[in-house]
Amino acid sequence: MSDAAHYNFAYLDEQTKRMIRRALLKAVAIPGYQVPFASREMPMPYGWGTGGVQVTASVLGPDDILKVIDQGADDTTNAVSIRKFFERTAGIATTTHTRDATVIQTRHRIPEAPLKEGQILVYQVPIPEPLRFLEPRETETRRQHALEDYGLMHVKLYEDIARHGHIATTYAYPVKVDDRYIMDPSPTPKFDNPKMDMCPALQLFGAGREKRIYALPPYTKVVSLDFEDHPFERTKFDRGCELCGAEGIYLDEVVTDDRGGCMYVCSDTDYCEGRRAAPHAAAPPIREARR
Amino acid sequence: MSTPDAPLLVAEGLSKRYGQRIGCADVSLGIHEGEVVAVVGESGSGKSTLLGLLSTQLLPDAGNVRYRMRSGDERNLFALGEAERRFLLRTDWGFVHQDARLGLRMGVSAGGNVGERLMAVGWRHYGRIRAEAENWLERVEIARERIDDCPSAFSGGMRQRLQIAKNMVTRPRLIFMDEPTGGLDVSVQARLLDLIRSFVGDYGLAAVIVTHDLAVARLLSHRIIVMRHGRVIETGLTDQVLDDPREPYTQLLVASVLQV
Ligand SMILES: Nc1ncnc2c1ncn2[C@@H]1O[C@H](COP(=O)(O)OP(=O)(O)O)[C@@H](O)[C@H]1O
Ligand SMILES: [Mg+2]
Ligand SMILES: [Zn+2]
Numbered sequence: 001m002s003d004a005a006h007y008n009f010a011y012l013d014e015q016t017k018r019m020i021r022r023a024l025l026k027a028v029a030i031p032g033y034q035v036p037f038a039s040r041e042m043p044m045p046y047g048w049g050t051g052g053v054q055v056t057a058s059v060l061g062p063d064d065i066l067k068v069i070d071q072g073a074d075d076t077t078n079a080v081s082i083r084k085f086f087e088r089t090a091g092i093a094t095t096t097h098t099r100d101a102t103v104i105q106t107r108h109r110i111p112e113a114p115l116k117e118g119q120i121l122v123y124q125v126p127i128p129e130p131l132r133f134l135e136p137r138e139t140e141t142r143r144q145h146a147l148e149d150y151g152l153m154h155v156k157l158y159e160d161i162a163r164h165g166h167i168a169t170t171y172a173y174p175v176k177v178d179d180r181y182i183m184d185p186s187p188t189p190k191f192d193n194p195k196m197d198m199c200p201a202l203q204l205f206g207a208g209r210e211k212r213i214y215a216l217p218p219y220t221k222v223v224s225l226d227f228e229d230h231p232f233e234r235t236k237f238d239r240g241c242e243l244c245g246a247e248g249i250y251l252d253e254v255v256t257d258d259r260g261g262c263m264y265v266c267s268d269t270d271y272c273e274g275r276r277a278a279p280h281a282a283a284p285p286i287r288e289a290r291r
Numbered sequence: 292m293s294t295p296d297a298p299l300l301v302a303e304g305l306s307k308r309y310g311q312r313i314g315c316a317d318v319s320l321g322i323h324e325g326e327v328v329a330v331v332g333e334s335g336s337g338k339s340t341l342l343g344l345l346s347t348q349l350l351p352d353a354g355n356v357r358y359r360m361r362s363g364d365e366r367n368l369f370a371l372g373e374a375e376r377r378f379l380l381r382t383d384w385g386f387v388h389q390d391a392r393l394g395l396r397m398g399v400s401a402g403g404n405v406g407e408r409l410m411a412v413g414w415r416h417y418g419r420i421r422a423e424a425e426n427w428l429e430r431v432e433i434a435r436e437r438i439d440d441c442p443s444a445f446s447g448g449m450r451q452r453l454q455i456a457k458n459m460v461t462r463p464r465l466i467f468m469d470e471p472t473g474g475l476d477v478s479v480q481a482r483l484l485d486l487i488r489s490f491v492g493d494y495g496l497a498a499v500i501v502t503h504d505l506a507v508a509r510l511l512s513h514r515i516i517v518m519r520h521g522r523v524i525e526t527g528l529t530d531q532v533l534d535d536p537r538e539p540y541t542q543l544l545v546a547s548v549l550q551v
Contacts, residue, residue, distance in 0.1 A: 143373070
């Protein structure tokens with residue numbers, strides 16, 4: 001922790017943080033709109049969340065309590081290294097508990113516990129442009145956003161149904177924000193899409209390689225795109241967590257041995273641990289599922 | 292507002308330069324509803340430039356284009372807002388390019404290509420979009436079973452027919468074609484020309500067709516415009532111009548002396 005003295009608070013210099021905050025303010029003022037920003041080199045490779053890290057660095061204050069998750073877990077390499085990075089460069093407190101955190105940086109998941117007013121959720125975004133799939137020209141996608149010219153987005157969903165009989169997109173499922181901009185929720189599972197809608201927390205999205213920031217202010221309307229006869233459906237799991245018994249939450253398949261044994265457990269490790277620690281949650285006995 | 296027999300589109304004094312080079316110079320013309328106009332001339336005579344200006348893909352250095360909207364209002368096309376212009380392009384107009392890759396999304400299924408315009412104007416019922424796409428594929432003689440295939444798997448003739456279906460789905464009143472049969476085998480050309488001819492007849496389409504092939508002009512158009520060095524040098528009813536050309540240049544064209 002004493003390392004913090006060697007760095008400017010949260011690594012980035014004040015000038016850079018101001019620049020990023022200006023981009024954030026604009027992003028908050030125009031929900032879902034991608035604001036360009038001068039992304040900086042960070043002491044970690046792209047793909048490791050440099051966009052999210054820069055956003056986090058710009059919003060952190062000395063009293064903040066930071067939580068970092070990757071695929072829902074606090075203990076993955078990526079999450080641990082980002083958490084350590086801020087412990088070292090900002091000397092701030094960290095936590096694994098969703099309810100205690102003031103800032104949560106995430107890759108691929110939104111925590112299961114409902115977020116509260118005053119919290120900030122920072123997403124690491126690899127590809128911010130939802131229209132890129134069908135229109136590689138940046139000049140054209142920008143114009144499409146400006147003119148709300150979004151037929152193309154439904155072409156993608158149409159193709160999904162034509163090929164698979166249903167909308168097969170399960171990650172990075174496109175949403176319409178505040179009845180205006182179409183936005184890529186980053187590679188979170190579509191299971192998490194409904195949590196973005198009218199969320200009391202501030203949601204910030206940072207794409208480092210692509211140099212874009214976008215945001216959802218608290219209580220913003222977020223609607224998943226669909227067709228009248230193929231409505232958006234949240235992923236359903238036909239089982240509960242084998243560790244804590246929770247149902248209706250997002251499960252990961254965990255391989256338990258080298259003979260094909262696996263089990264289904266909460267992807268949100270803090271949520272799972274919290275349920276197991278709580279006296280009222282009688283966890284079922286741990287058993288091995290075989291396929 | 293204007294009278295019903297007023298032209299659908301009126302161009303006045305259209306000029307466009309590329310640096311020192313003349314693209315097209317002082318071109319005026321009118322196109323009526325249901326009228327097919329062929330633009331002919333040698334390579335480099337300004338046909339594509341004129342088509343680009345009429346369809347607002349290019350901005351003129353001088354001149355203007357007025358258009359009678361579906362509402363009946365006459366509008367200066369270069370004064371339209373971008374959103375309004377795009378809406379016009381994808382509802383009331385169509386484009387058939389010689390190179391199908393400019394008119395189609397090659398990695399999207401035939402059904403998705405035809406459905407795109409419908410989705411752009413707000414259709415949100417998959418079943419209805421698909422039924423409409425099937426309907427139009429059938430009308431351009433593409434088998435229903437091909438609806439989920441990408442145009443990259445289609446022959447040249449099928450791609451052109453798919454372009455037509457993609458445009459027709461919003462029932463445009465005016466369609467622009469730049470060498471629509473160029474590069475196709477003769478028998479494939481003939482089938483496509485038949486299809487275009489029946490479409491303009493059945494749907495009362497107005498069309499501007501750029502072609503270097505006078506046989507195509509003869510078969511499809513009511514009126515012909517002959518261009519040279521960016522200018523219109525002769526215009527009139529197709530049969531009259533082709534059977535009895537006044538200008539010496541047109542006479543050479545008709546006699547197939549010029550390499551067009
Ligand atoms: N993008 C461009 N840049 C420069 N010159 C051009 C461009 N497009 C067309 N021209 C020139 O303008 C003239 C008319 O071209 P074009 O309209 O393509 O004729 P056509 O379609 O009859 O072959 C030609 O001299 C051509 O070389
Ligand atoms: Mg040309
Ligand atoms: Zn659990």
